[in-house]
Amino acid sequence: MNLMRLIALGLLFVLSGHALPAAEKSPMNIVLFLIDDLGWMDLGCQGSDYYRTPNIDQLAQDGVRFTDAYAACAVCSPTRAAILTGKYPARLLLTDWLPSGRWDPQAKLIEGRKLRGLPVEEFTLAEALQRAGYRTIHLGKWHLGSEPFCLPEHHGFDINVAGNAHGAPGQYFYPYQGNWKIPTTTHRARWHVLPDGDAGEYLTDRLTDEAVKLISETDGKPFFLYFPHYGVHTPLQAPKKLVAKYEGVTKAKRQGKAVYAAMVESIDQSVGRVMAALQQEGLADNTMVIFTSDNGGFYNATSNAPLRANKGAYYEGGIRVPLIVKWPGLATPGRVVDEPVISSDLYPTCLAAAGLSMLPSQHLDGVNLQPLLSETETLSREALFWHFPHYNQHPSSHPSSVIRKGDWKLIESFDPAAVELYNLKNDLSETTDLANQFPQRRKALLAELEAWRDEVDAERMRPNPNFSADSKSSR
Template sequence: MENSVFRILLILAFISFLYGCGEQASSEERRRPPNFVFILVDDLGWTDLSCFGSSFYETPNIDKLAASGMKFTNAYAACPVCSPTRASILTGKYPARIDATDWFGAPQPSNIEKHWTKDKPLLPAAYTEYMKTEEKTLAEALKEAGYATFFAGKWHLGDEEKYYPEQQGFDINIGGYFRGGPYTGNQYFSPYDNPKMENGPEGEHLPDRLATETAKFIEQHKDSTFLAYLSFYSVHTPLMAREDLEKKYQAKKDSLGLEDEWGQEGERQHRLVQSHPVYAGMIEAMDQAVGKVLDQLKTSGVEDNTVVIFMSDNGGLATSEGHPTTNLPLRAGKGWLYEGGIREPMIVRWPGVTQTGSESHVTVTSTDFYPSMLEMAGITQLPEQHTDGKSFVNVLEGSAEPIHDAIFWHYPHYGNQGGSPGSAIRKGDWKLIHWYEDDRFELFNLKEDIGEEQNVASEHPKEIEILKKELNEWLQDVDGKMPSPNPNAEERRL
């Protein structure tokens, strides 16, 4: 009897030991730094996804991502145009702090005579036309921590090889160089004639190719820790879609009885209805490419330990270059400091942390990815050069507490899409824009007026003074460069 009891106790102890080992392995697995898939879409508007309100565009794969992670309704790009926002993601700094305030290739005050803005009242501020190599990028920080790093798609952060992805922390670069769009070869279809990517079979579609290359990297590095940075050229101009998708959305437009409708934003015509079949086809093709990458995470067995981040670099193109989309209820679009130019559709899925189908209204901006991803990776000490971003890890864990007292923009340029030089601050529900051309201020309460239709500056003088003071102090802190009077414009008027 005693021997039987003893044997039973031994068996129970052994089972307990095995269970403890399993718990330990499980705990160790949870402590392993996560992989990252960072998906950046070009010129995608806040309401260009089904899960963010579109009833015309179809994005089932991104919708599934949102349903399995967290949507951010108050996420912002650091600039209303591309290069500055891209630099802010990789450096964790506001574009004004690194003097990268316009898209790289835009006019400088020294060559404005060659540009359509030569007769404007102001000369644009001078800016740096590349992301400086002394900046320690997100990719470099993760690489130092043992991550394999991969880049595919649009770079647009410098026009020389020394500024390209492989010199900025990425082990592999597929398709990233100085151009801001697929302007060579057959553009969105092979042959691409892209010096950083071999041509595929004739007619191969660019978003699918970039997704295929990203999926290949994931499979090859499934046993290591990795950063896969998929930076689509889509949905930037030129407006080109697969023929099957263009036909699909033309039929959908006809069946819904949609008519193109137009409003006015300053001197520019402004699209009011999402009804552009080509643009809709571009969005669905991008969504299919996202689906291919997400499927690969599952196939490679790394889905549960991979953080997926989805973001756009600026607002949708609504007032220029074909006017392909509208950002309503937000005002204006790409190139403007109104919400349509800077508020973005953002999604984060961190398995085991983000609640499925959750939504956060906390205000975040593109500088915040740097410290957030490093914290997720277990890197506790940020590089000394990092100054502006705030980690939103606590938000992913369910906190609704603000991480910023205020966020800022500085765009001292004339945008190709009609926007004028200005700066802006958002603090709580208040947003102040300072337009430099006529030294004018606009104040909006975004909670009550998301469309920025009612300028309430005259009704809230105290709020104006508080926000002006904070904006000016921030501009001094970052050494924001200012536009200046254009003497040529004055001479022409005389």
């Protein structure tokens, strides 16, 4: 059958009142950027006039920005576990960064037990997508365990680039050597993030090169690109030209260190390059892009103001993070949502984008955010929870549990023992403790927090029989 006859038959088919069969649309691709230690105020679209993030700001204009998004933990590994499992860290028994060392035998309380890797029994987001025919790619920081069972390839990723047990690269420039003293021991860990590279090569750029290459090799198969950057975690290192750009800003106008600002801009460039690659490959209109952080900004790198405190703490500066979701054809461009959401919600949201059924027995604590992306609906969930039965060295950090319900947030600290209550609508900076002014609300929220800890079987801290008031606490 020649071409002219095909065209004639097609016209006849349409004129007869029938439509030509539409080409079957391929499943939605998913790109998930997880930035390490990026603070809530570290983007232009979040209100910063210091950090230069035009590509991320454009992503926010093209998608939905959440103002009240939270990391599942104030430190990194538990948040990563929550994203990949859809569960609260307390339910997973994975509540601290890995490997954080032994608890201090002189501390007032014995820390809660914790796992040293993501359990293989968990059916991760990557496994769910892999089973549905997706090509699954892990690119960057893993920090959820090591050999023999706990690397990305053991949890549903077809490809693992640069993912290992460690939480930082050691060096951001090739050869990316790590040399780290293991806490509470006399031993050191040594590693290389990548086995090869060129002199002067910068890790953020190299990982982006890998991302662009992998996107170009998809060959029509749907893909899940999980891109947890090592940046902007310490050590604070960036290309000299970028650093010089921010060193030219007067100190009075700086929100953070010049080198940190350069690291933020390098992440923005990475996002821009990935978005350009999607456009070039004709995939931009069929790819959901998520951008978020694993906890608040590091105290020695950036200012989280107006939020209180920093990474490691359970005030807003430690757990409130940026979140942007671009879902072509569904998410209303430029929409801003103030509904409280959390890391665990990304699992069911990605399932929805892929056109897959929910897995409620797996993502027990995650809620599909799809209704918030284009409508004025709210979620049926009443509260968010955190539990951190550990000590750490970050300023303003205490072992504690937290509940946020509506505008109210209660923090129960275990050492020192205290209860704080804040109204975030009226007091975003958590400057006024209302626990004594609203005793009934305090009581009700404490009861709800305790009931949640029972439900998830959260590890409790216990009095340390070896503690002496004359000895030093680990804090």
